[in-house]
Each structure stands twice: as C-alpha cells, then as structure tokens.
Amino acid sequence: MGMTIAQKIFAAHTRDNPSADNVVLDLDVVMCHEITTPIAINDLVARGMDRVFDPDKIKVVIDHVTPSKDTKTATQAKILRDWAKRNGIKDFFDIGANGVCHALFPEKGFIRPGYTVIMGDSHTCTHGAFGAFAAGIGTTDLEVGILKGVCSFRMPDSLLVNLTGSLPDGTSAKDVILKIIKELTVNGATDLVMEFRGPVIDAMSMESRMTLCNMAIEAGGTCGICLPDRVTAEYLWPFIKDQYVTLDDAIADFHKWHSDADAHYLKEFKLDVSNLVPQVTFGFKPDEVKDVTEMEGTLVDQVYIGSCTNGRIEDLRQAARIINGRKLADSVRGILSPATPAVYNQALAEGILQQFMAAGFCVTNPTCGACLGMSNGVLAPDEVCASTTNRNFNGRMGKGGMVHLMSPLSAAAAAVAGRITDPRQYLK
Amino acid sequence: MKKFGGPAICLNRNDINTDEIIPAKYLTENSKEALKPFILEDLKLDGFDAKSNKLTDAKVILTRANFGCGSSREHAVWVFEVNGINTVIAESFARIFRQNMFNCGMLAIELARDQIEKIIDLGDDITIMVDLDTNQITAKGGTGELTFAFTLNSFDRDLVVAGGWLAYADRNY
Numbered sequence: 101m102g103m104t105i106a107q108k109i110f111a112a113h114t115r116d117n118p119s120a121d122n123v124v125l126d127l128d129v130v131m132c133h134e135i136t137t138p139i140a141i142n143d144l145v146a147r148g149m150d151r152v153f154d155p156d157k158i159k160v161v162i163d164h165v166t167p168s169k170d171t172k173t174a175t176q177a178k179i180l181r182d183w184a185k186r187n188g189i190k191d192f193f194d195i196g197a198n199g200v201c202h203a204l205f206p207e208k209g210f211i212r213p214g215y216t217v218i219m220g221d222s223h224t225c226t227h228g229a230f231g232a233f234a235a236g237i238g239t240t241d242l243e244v245g246i247l248k249g250v251c252s253f254r255m256p257d258s259l260l261v262n263l264t265g266s267l268p269d270g271t272s273a274k275d276v277i278l279k280i281i282k283e284l285t286v287n288g289a290t291d292l293v294m295e296f297r298g299p300v301i302d303a304m305s306m307e308s309r310m311t312l313c314n315m316a317i318e319a320g321g322t323c324g325i326c327l328p329d330r331v332t333a334e335y336l337w338p339f340i341k342d343q344y345v346t347l348d349d350a351i352a353d354f355h356k357w358h359s360d361a362d363a364h365y366l367k368e369f370k371l372d373v374s375n376l377v378p379q380v381t382f383g384f385k386p387d388e389v390k391d392v393t394e395m396e397g398t399l400v401d402q403v404y405i406g407s408c409t410n411g412r413i414e415d416l417r418q419a420a421r422i423i424n425g426r427k428l429a430d431s432v433r434g435i436l437s438p439a440t441p442a443v444y445n446q447a448l449a450e451g452i453l454q455q456f457m458a459a460g461f462c463v464t465n466p467t468c469g470a471c472l473g474m475s476n477g478v479l480a481p482d483e484v485c486a487s488t489t490n491r492n493f494n495g496r497m498g499k500g501g502m503v504h505l506m507s508p509l510s511a512a513a514a515a516v517a518g519r520i521t522d523p524r525q526y527l528k
Numbered sequence: 529m530k531k532f533g534g535p536a537i538c539l540n541r542n543d544i545n546t547d548e549i550i551p552a553k554y555l556t557e558n559s560k561e562a563l564k565p566f567i568l569e570d571l572k573l574d575g576f577d578a579k580s581n582k583l584t585d586a587k588v589i590l591t592r593a594n595f596g597c598g599s600s601r602e603h604a605v606w607v608f609e610v611n612g613i614n615t616v617i618a619e620s621f622a623r624i625f626r627q628n629m630f631n632c633g634m635l636a637i638e639l640a641r642d643q644i645e646k647i648i649d650l651g652d653d654i655t656i657m658v659d660l661d662t663n664q665i666t667a668k669g670g671t672g673e674l675t676f677a678f679t680l681n682s683f684d685r686d687l688v689v690a691g692g693w694l695a696y697a698d699r700n701y
C-alpha cells in the first residue's frame with residue numbers, strides 16, 4: 101500500500117510509537133509567539149527546566165500585540181525576549197523586524213518540504229503549503245517541544261481535496277477555502293490532514309497555497325498540505341541554492357515527499373472551481389458561508405485587510421485593484437495591516453500603501469492587529485467588520501461585534517461601497 | 529490514580545469553540561488561576577448562565593459534537609481545571625482541545641450521540657462517575673441511572689496516569 105505525504109513525513113520522523121495509534125515525532129522547527137509561549141516558559145522555569153532542545157530549531161516572534169499595549173502584554177513580550185536571549189535563540193523577531201508568524205517564518209525560509217513543525221497557534225497549518233507537516237498545539241505540547249524536540253500525534257489519515265477547473269477573475273484562494281469549509285462543515289476534516297491537489301493548486305502561487313492551508317483548521321483539519329513542486333522550489337531557491345546544483349535537482353528531490361499513486365485516503369472531496377462566485381461568511385462559524393450576491397447590501401462599519409490568511413503582497417495587490425483611485429465610503433473605517441516588514445516595504449515600493457492611504461485607510465505596522473481583537477481595530481457592540489481574516493467566532497474582534505470573512509477583493513469592494521457587494525463589478 | 533467525575537453540567541450544542549470557553553482578551557494572564565472567573569463567558573447558548581452555582585459545582589461537562597474547536601489555547605482546558613472540572617464528555621472533540629486535555633492529565637471521553645441524549649434525558653441534576661478500571665461511566669439523574677462503556681486509547685490513559693505529557697515525556701525522551 102502506498103503512502104500519503106503526511107505518512108511519509110511521519111515515517112521519516114518517528115521517535116517512538118507509544119501505542120498502535122500514536123506516534124511521537126522528532127521536530128524540525130518549533131515556532132513561538134508572545135501569547136502562548138510565556139506561560140510555557142514560566143512553567144518550565146518553575147520546574148527547573150529552563151532549557152531548549154536546540155536553539156537553532158526554535159523560531160520566535162512577537163506579533164499578536166505589538167508594540168505592546170499595556171503592562172500585561174509588555175510583560176509577555178519581555179518574558180519571551182529574555183528567554184530567547186538567555187537560551188541563545190538567534191531567530192528572534194522583535195519590533196522593527198516582526199510580522200505575523202505564519203507570514204514571516206515562510207519568508208525567512210524556515211519551512212521546507214518534509215519538515216515537522218509545531219507552534220502554540222492553531223493556524224500553524226499554514227506551513228503545510230510547503231509540503232511540511234505543520235500543526236497547532238497547546239502549551240504543554242509546546243513545553244515538551246521546546247525541551248525535548250518531540251511531539252505526539254495520532255497516526256494521520258488524510259482527506260484528499262481535489263480542485264479542478266480554473267479560478268474565474270474576481271475569485272481567489274480565499275473563496276476556494278471558504279467554499280470548501282462550507283461544504284465540509286467546521287468538523288468535516290477533524291483529525292485529518294487535508295491534502296490539496298489538482299490543477300488549481302498547480303497554478304497557485306505559494307501565497308495562495310498558504311491562504312488555502314491557513315484555514316484547514318477551520319474545517320477541523322490537523323494540517324493543510326500541498327505537494328512541493330516547481331513553485332515551492334522557486335520560492336525557496338534563495339535559501340536552498342547551496343544544497344542543489346539546479347532548480348530541477350531541487351524539484352526532483354522534493355518528489356520523495358509526494359504521495360504515492362496508491363496511497364489510501366479516508367475521504368475524498370472534489371470541487372470544480374470554474375464557476376466559483378466570491379464567498380462571504382454570515383454567522384459566527386466559518387462554515388456559515390454564502391455567495392457574495394446573497395449578502396449584497398449588508399452594511400459594514402470597518403474593513404480589515406491583513407492577517408496570516410490574507411496579509412501578503414499578493415493580497416494587497418488584489419485589494420489595490422479596487423482601492424486604487426477610489427475612496428472609502430463615508431460610513432466605513434479602513435485598516436490595512438501588511439503582514440510582514442517585507443510585505444510593507446514591497447507595498448511601499450509599488451505605491452500600494454499610498455493608494456490605500458489616499459483612499460482613507462489607516463496603515464498599521466505588521467501585526468495580527470484586529471484579527472483577534474486584542475490590540476487595535478476592536479469593534480464596538482453591534483458593529484460589523486468585513487475582514488480578510490480566518491475566524492468569525494462570536495466576540496473574536498470585540499464583544500458583540502460581527503465579522504464577515506471574505507477575500508481581499510471582496511473586502512476592498514465593501515470598503516468603497518460601505519456594504520458587502522460583489523467585487524467583480526469593480527474589475528471590469 | 530486521581531478520581532474522575534462528579535456533578536455534571538450540560539452544554540447542549542455542537543461546535544462550542546475556544547473563544548466561547550475563554551475569550552482571547554484573557555490570554556494576557558500569566559497564571560491559570562487568574563482565568564477562573566471568565567469560564568464560558570462568551571458562550572452562546574439559550575438559558576445558559578456562566579455565573580450559576582451549577583457551573584461552580586460541576587466536575588464534568590457533558591456536551592455535543594466538535595467541542596473545543598478553534599484556537600490552540602490550552603487556557604480552554606486550564607479554565608476548566610481551575611474551576612474544578614476534570615472530565616469533558618462529548619460526541620466528538622476538536623483535535624487540539626482533546627490533546628490538551630490529556631496533556632494536562634484530564635479526561636476527554638467520547639460517547640455516541642444517542643448515549644449523550646439519553647444522559648441529557650436523565651433530568652436537570654446529573655452526576656457522572658468515571659471508572660478507569662472498567663472504562664465505564666455511570667450517570668445518575670432524577671429519572672434513573674445509566675451505565676455506558678467507553679474506549680480510551682492506551683497512550684491517552686498513560687498520559688492520565690503519568691499526570692500529563694510533560695511528566696511522561698521527561699521520563700521517556
């Protein structure tokens with residue numbers, strides 16, 4: 101019987117099989133941010149275990165609330181900063197160099213095909229876009245990861261998501277994943293690795309693949325994963341060029357991670373995207389999704405463009421197609437948070453930030469920002485936000501607020517119209 | 529071994545997420561104990577009152593499918609722990625939440641939908657005891673008593689016996 105990419109990665113990293121259903125994996129990367137790590141650090145210190153398994157395999161960023169907003173968040177940042185320093189962790193990203201973890205770490209070349217990656221953050225599944233097994237975990241798993249470089253998982257079954265056709269203009273990876281979550285529901289992929297395949301994936305950039313994998317968790321998935329190919333190799337080339345003679349060598353090497361033709365999948369899901377319409381959420385669950393045309397006219401108070409889902413340069417370019425030369429509707433506040441300093445710089449160089457500012461947007465530093473309502477961009481009760489983020493839970497962006505998830509194009513259209521509207525009308 | 533079970537509170541809804549169990553704004557707390565007052569603060573459930581005595585007394589949460597979906601925050605487990613809850617019984621769990629429960633040496637038990645429904649039908653005051661020797665739970669309520677067998681993965685049991693994953697991993701790796 102053949103193996104899936106996830107099974108191959110597991111087989112190559114198995115440290116122990118504590119039961120027939122469980123496996124303890126050796127980890128290639130343990131990523132940390134300032135919300136979930138300090139409490140792990142405090143606990144390790146209290147237990148007299150203030151050590152790390154390998155400082156070079158630990159990557160650290162302050163991204164959720166930055167610059168710190170009060171004493172508590174400043175203390176979280178300080179705990180992380182001091183810990184990184186005393187444990188010799190070189191890859192630590194503080195103010196001036198920081199950005200949203202799941203956008204920043206791939207940009208730095210930290211994620212490679214075949215890697216095992218954990219982080220105390222549910223959207224760690226994003227990194228599966230590189231053909232890695234990347235999963236969100238809790239604090240205790242994080243502590244053990246930091247200390248021992250291992251993590252336990254159940255044996256992975258996979259859900260094959262086969263995407264055919266070609267994406268119509270006005271739609272993007274975000275619309276695809278919202279549509280998939282709508283069909284699968286919020287626990288349709290629980291305990292499964294979602295393996296994204298098909299011509300739609302082959303044609304997607306790494307940015308789009310990250311958007312897709314980012315929301316695997318919203319269907320319950322352990323990880324989203326794409327088979328590493330030429331697109332992956334080109335993205336990673338600056339970091340791997342010393343390892344391979346040519347790009348084709350890298351692509352050939354990546355092949356060892358490809359799922360076998362006779363691999364077993366627990367479930368299969370097919371979608372032809374050729375007639376896909378922009379998708380928008382309407383409730384407090386990410387599977388409560390409708391066509392944008394059914395949501396037409398829903399008034400919005402705030403538009404948020406950013407996050408690990410859609411804060412990359414490709415997303416900003418998309419939104420700018422609609423924002424450029426237009427103004428925010430009078431009733432709307434617009435916030436743009438480029439996900440990383442590199443995205444910020446690139447958007448500046450391309451004149452995109454200026455276009456957003458001319459339209460009336462506030463441009464923030466790279467941070468999670470409004471996405472989780474912990475620092476800036478918090479909604480007042482009964483306010484509505486059109487957002488490019490990944491989670492619309494009750495209270496997520498502020499108590500009593502409503503979040504409608506959508507693509508950067510749809511968010512930009514809502515910004516200029518003051519209500520949810522079909523972005524395609526602006527693209528003609 | 530630690531005893532599991534006690535008075536139960538029923539959260540009769542699917543897909544209760546981690547933001548409902550403990551909102552993100554409390555993630556800046558640096559101790560588990562500080563989370564205590566905020567348990568289930570944003571839960572959307574008709575007739576549920578996060579301030580009721582029932583919740584204060586509860587040792588067991590009885591709920592439906594996909595419990596604990598959403599974020600990876602272990603705070604969702606700790607807020608139960610510091611409120612004296614040691615067991616969650618559900619039709620199914622989100623992966624990270626379930627793992628966090630066992631990692632903390634707590635129990636996440638899955639029962640079939642009709643079994644959960646039968647327990648809910650026992651009335652308002654339900655007590656559920658867990659027997660880890662026989663892998664059975666016994667639920668007592670106003671209208672009677674029910675016993676159901678459950679399955680527990682042997683590694684998950686090892687974690688509960690060890691008192692959590694950190695202790696287990698420190699011994700074995």
Ligand code: SF4
Binds near residue numbers: 202223467489
């Ligand atoms: S942008 Fe939002 S979803 Fe992404 S890591 Fe930050 S808080 Fe989490």
